[in-house]
Amino acid sequence: xxTNDTEPVxxxxxxxxxxxxxxxxxxxxxxxxxxxxxxxxxASAGPxxxxxxxxxxxxxxxxxxxxxxxxxxGRVLVFEDAQQNLRALDARCTHEGCTVQYVxxxxxxxxxxxxxxxDLDGRVLAGPxxxxxALYGCTRDPDGxxxxxxxxxxxx
Amino acid sequence: xxxxxxxxxxxxxxxxGWLDRRYGLTPLVEFMKHKEVPVGVHSxxxxxxxxxTLFFFMMQVCTGSLLLLFYQAGESTSYESIRFITTKVPFGxxxxxxxxxxxxxMIISLxxxxxxxxxxxxxxxxxxxxxxxxxxxxxxALGFGFSGYLLPWNELAFFATAVGTDSMKAVxxxxxxxxxxxxxxxxxSINTLHRFFGLHVVILPLVMVxxxxxxxxxxxxxxxxxxxxxxxxxxxxxxxxxxALRDLQLWLMCLIVLASLAxxxxxxxxxxxxxxxxxxxxxxxxxxxxxxxxxxxxxWIYQLLKExxxxxxxxxxxxxxxxxxxxxxxxxxxxxxxxxxxxxxEASPGFTDIGAATLIFLGFLLFKAWDIGGGGIGDxxxxxxxxxxxxxxxxxxxxxxxxALRATVLHQRYFLFTAATALQIALHGLLGMQYxxxxxxxxxxxxxxxxxxxxxxxxxxxxxS
Numbered sequence: 001x002x003t004n005d006t007e008p009v010x011x012x013x014x015x016x017x018x019x020x021x022x023x024x025x026x027x028x029x030x031x032x033x034x035x036x037x038x039x040x041x042x043a044s045a046g047p048x049x050x051x052x053x054x055x056x057x058x059x060x061x062x063x064x065x066x067x068x069x070x071x072x073x074g075r076v077l078v079f080e081d082a083q084q085n086l087r088a089l090d091a092r093c094t095h096e097g098c099t100v101q102y103v104x105x106x107x108x109x110x111x112x113x114x115x116x117x118x119d120l121d122g123r124v125l126a127g128p129x130x131x132x133x134a135l136y137g138c139t140r141d142p143d144g145x146x147x148x149x150x151x152x153x154x155x156x
Numbered sequence: 157x158x159x160x161x162x163x164x165x166x167x168x169x170x171x172x173g174w175l176d177r178r179y180g181l182t183p184l185v186e187f188m189k190h191k192e193v194p195v196g197v198h199s200x201x202x203x204x205x206x207x208x209t210l211f212f213f214m215m216q217v218c219t220g221s222l223l224l225l226f227y228q229a230g231e232s233t234s235y236e237s238i239r240f241i242t243t244k245v246p247f248g249x250x251x252x253x254x255x256x257x258x259x260x261x262m263i264i265s266l267x268x269x270x271x272x273x274x275x276x277x278x279x280x281x282x283x284x285x286x287x288x289x290x291x292x293x294x295x296x297a298l299g300f301g302f303s304g305y306l307l308p309w310n311e312l313a314f315f316a317t318a319v320g321t322d323s324m325k326a327v328x329x330x331x332x333x334x335x336x337x338x339x340x341x342x343x344x345s346i347n348t349l350h351r352f353f354g355l356h357v358v359i360l361p362l363v364m365v366x367x368x369x370x371x372x373x374x375x376x377x378x379x380x381x382x383x384x385x386x387x388x389x390x391x392x393x394x395x396x397x398x399x400a401l402r403d404l405q406l407w408l409m410c411l412i413v414l415a416s417l418a419x420x421x422x423x424x425x426x427x428x429x430x431x432x433x434x435x436x437x438x439x440x441x442x443x444x445x446x447x448x449x450x451x452x453x454x455x456w457i458y459q460l461l462k463e464x465x466x467x468x469x470x471x472x473x474x475x476x477x478x479x480x481x482x483x484x485x486x487x488x489x490x491x492x493x494x495x496x497x498x499x500x501x502e503a504s505p506g507f508t509d510i511g512a513a514t515l516i517f518l519g520f521l522l523f524k525a526w527d528i529g530g531g532g533i534g535d536x537x538x539x540x541x542x543x544x545x546x547x548x549x550x551x552x553x554x555x556x557x558x559x560a561l562r563a564t565v566l567h568q569r570y571f572l573f574t575a576a577t578a579l580q581i582a583l584h585g586l587l588g589m590q591y592x593x594x595x596x597x598x599x600x601x602x603x604x605x606x607x608x609x610x611x612x613x614x615x616x617x618x619x620x621s
Contacts, residue, residue, distance in 0.1 A: 025494040041337075041347065096243075096324035096461065100439075101443030101444070111317055112443065112444040113448055115462065128461065128462065128473050129466060130467060130472040130474070
């Protein structure tokens with residue numbers, strides 16, 4: 001069969017090589033996919049619904065002005081500001097994920113890992129954090145108990 | 157290659173003869189007898205550092221196996237089992253202390269080995285793959301350190317791991333997937349510990365042993381690098397018994413140093429990043445505490461993360477910092493191909509200077525991460541401006557002394573990269589400029605300097621002593 005020099009020669013051998021190559025890739029993918037799925041953690045419950053603090057947590061909050069609690073898969077910092085208003089913020093620093101703390105003396109939220117500072121609404125004041133902390137809803141019920149509401153979608 | 161077994165029925169020759177008839181050992185023995193180590197114009201000292209690293213790795217395997225007999229990974233057992241090992245098990249404190257000390261000494265000897273290889277240009281052809289396998293071994297050693305750090309499940313481990321794994325999110329595209337795979341969830345939890353435990357005791361050791369074998373095989377095949385400018389070594393020293401006995405003597409010295417440190421400082425020298433007091437058990441709901449720092453060999457990255465602002469060139473600051481670290485490490489791995497002069501077996505003074513400048517760059521970041529001179533005592537936080545100034549004095553002093561020694565003792569004449577690094581330190585530390593702005597100015601000055609050198613023809617040749 002006459003062929004042009006510039007065109008690659010297509011033979012049965014090259015077709016077989018191509019099929020073999022596709023077969024190898026398919027084989028590797030079919031072996032790799034289950035491993036990757038196995039390694040990826042299963043989906044967790046998400047932020048979860050409203051949370052009522054336990055009596056112990058309310059007691060600790062009154063004594064130490066702040067506590068950190070779990071809400072779904074997240075960590076929430078609940079604290080009482082100088083005017084004794086309750087507030088709740090995502091406790092995970094937006095920089096590198098360390099747990100932040102409330103510093104009552106300076107009225108700031110501070111991350112000790114890389115010296116990030118936020119105001120009491122979670123806005124960045126200084127340091128490397130790129131985004132504000134998500135604001136959670138926090139209400140004190142007439143019976144003295146405290147309820148935390150996760151931020152609505154788009155707020156976090 | 158198969159072994160000639162026709163004379164297998166013969167007798168005599170003792171155990172060696174018996175084995176030799178079956179496995180054909182004579183050619184191997186002949187090879188060993190003729191194996192030589194080049195004796196060059198420079199100090200032989202540098203040739204022993206790889207062996208010292210291997211010794212510390214073997215110590216890690218031994219002490220790690222012993223720790224494994226008592227350690228139990230789990231939310232309510234990890235911390236408790238380490239406490240049990242150090243307080244109740246006879247000599248448990250010694251085994252853990254040796255494991256921790258040996259880990260640090262291994263990184264020290266590995267990094268020194270790498271810098272000596274770099275300064276002597278031992279990576280030049282045909283030994284590029286020795287450099288690359290060595291670089292991967294360094295990455296694995298850092299992975300060992302990072303994964304092992306979490307296993308005691310104490311407060312320090314928890315936050316160091318939270319920060320270290322969080323930087324994974326900076327990887328474009330698959331960052332979030334990698335973060336979750338590494339943590340076993342969105343947050344650092346006991347799932348992370350199980351994954352790190354598997355990495356630390358099975359996956360990393362298997363890969364490490366394989367790569368160490370490859371690294372040693374390529375060295376066996378090619379021999380050690382002769383001094384630059386010589387195709388073959390001017391003279392050689394027999395590996396057996398001359399070099400091997402010296403190696404053994406060094407191993408003995410390493411063991412004495414390791415054992416002394418482990419006995420007299422069982423919880424480390426109490427320098428941030430080089431201490432392993434168990435402290436408090438990890439509590440994911442406790443805030444990070446001030447002065448929390450990763451291990452010393454990650455401190456330069458920790459400090460860079462601090463130096464970047466919230467946003468940089470359209471990226472998040474931490475992403476930009478991680479990208480910069482990735483680029484620097486990538487360039488380091490590609491050194492044999494970047495150093496064109498060494499490829500032609502010519503002196504490459506520019507790359508010698510890059511090595512020196514890298515040490516100053518890393519040293520300054522390390523000192524800053526330690527808050528040296530910042531005056532942080534007790535609850536008082538160190539002053540970053542004061543820290544930068546004192547660290548600048550230190551490192552400008554060290555750089556001046558090193559440069560003077562290089563100029564007078566080693567007769568080197570190329571200091572452009574060192575000068576750029578010193579300029580950045582001076583602008584940042586003495587004039588109070590932002591670290592990155594000072595770096596930008598130093599980079600521009602460096603490029604202008606390189607262009608001027610190029611327009612003059614070529615770099616000033618290095619006069620070798």
